[in-house]
Amino acid sequence: MAKQELGALAVSALCENLALLLGAGIQPDEAAGLLCEDSEDGLFKQTAQTLYKALLLGDSLSDAMEKTGVVPAYAVRMIAAGEKAGRTEAVLNSLARYYASQARLQKKLRSAVVYPAVLLGLMAAILAVLVIRVLPVFQGVYEGLVGDLSTSSYGYIRLAYWVGGVALAVTLVLAVLVAAGAVLGRRAAGRAVLSRVFQRLPFTAPASRKLAVAQLAGALDIFIASGLDADTAMEAAEGMVDHEQLHKGIAAARAQMAAGAGLGTAVHDQKLFEPLYARMLLSGERSGKTEPVLARLTELFTQDADDEMDRVVDRVEPALAAFLTVAVGVTLLSVMLPLIGILGTVG
Secondary structure, eight states, X not given: OOOOOOOHHHHHHHHHHHHHHHHTTOOHHHXXXXXXXXXXXXXXXXXXXXXXXXXXXXXXXXXXXXXXXXXXXXXXXXXHHHHHHTOHHHHHHHHHHHHHHHHHHHHHHHHHHHHHHHHHHHHHHHHHHIIIIIHHHHHHHHHHHHSSOOHHHHHHHHHHHHHHHXXXXXXXXXXXXXXXXXXXXXXXXXXXXXXXXXXHSTTTHHHHHHHHHHHHHHHHHXXXXXXXXXXXXXXXXXXXXXXXXXXXXXHHHHHHHHTTOOHHHHHHHTTSSOHHHHHHHHHXXXXXXXXXXXXXXXXXXXXXXXXXXXXXXXXXXXXXXXXXXXXXXHHHHHHHHHHHHHHHHHO
């Protein structure tokens, strides 16, 4: 069984605490020891203990991180690059921001799946009770009142069964699709499949694009903070982004940079960022403040992606509620129409 990996929020906390302690002049092994003392029992404390033991044996911070087996390989590579460039603290701070943003995005994605799943489950339960329990009762009452149902009354009952059955079938199919998406999301290969699907669906494509842009900005922030040049940072960041359309723009930007263009110019010309944000990067590059500008852009893009995910969820709620209302309303109306006819005949 594969060893459990630290979650994005835990990785962020680990990197942030190490950066703070290193910034205070504490040696890496002492910093890991303090984390052991201050952490509650669990995977985080076990990770800190493994770090502490490895550092005491003389391993570098990146090697110690790798030995834990639970720190993402991406973070290990970045820390190793930071150590070579003498910028370990800066890289740890960048990683803390990056994984904090990833944790927020993952939370949004989970809510985008869990909420519709719960709503679809409730809809399926209501429709199942209506079709299986309520409609037969009405049909039995009508037959008890007038004997055999008339042609028109029978047509209404059939309509009620048809509408209720179709609505129930659609709801169950949607629920299965959502459940399958939740299962796929647990594995890297499944997440790649879901990402490609979301990129093509009209109502999720904008959110998928903004998520990818946030990932690109975050990766560029970390790579440049670790001391890599802009060309190498763009090449490395390309591997961190899973978005087909954005990949084409990144490839074009890399070709432009290879021809002598700067990072900000390539990002602006290839429309990787919105014009306003691309000009911010251009200005930061010209003033020698590329790193703080990228850090700020990462925050802005992450917030923008969060807002777009909220809009997707907010659109799903009324659509599902309207579907349930119409299905139940039409079904009940079809059941009540024969009663109106019966009462008219009696009167």
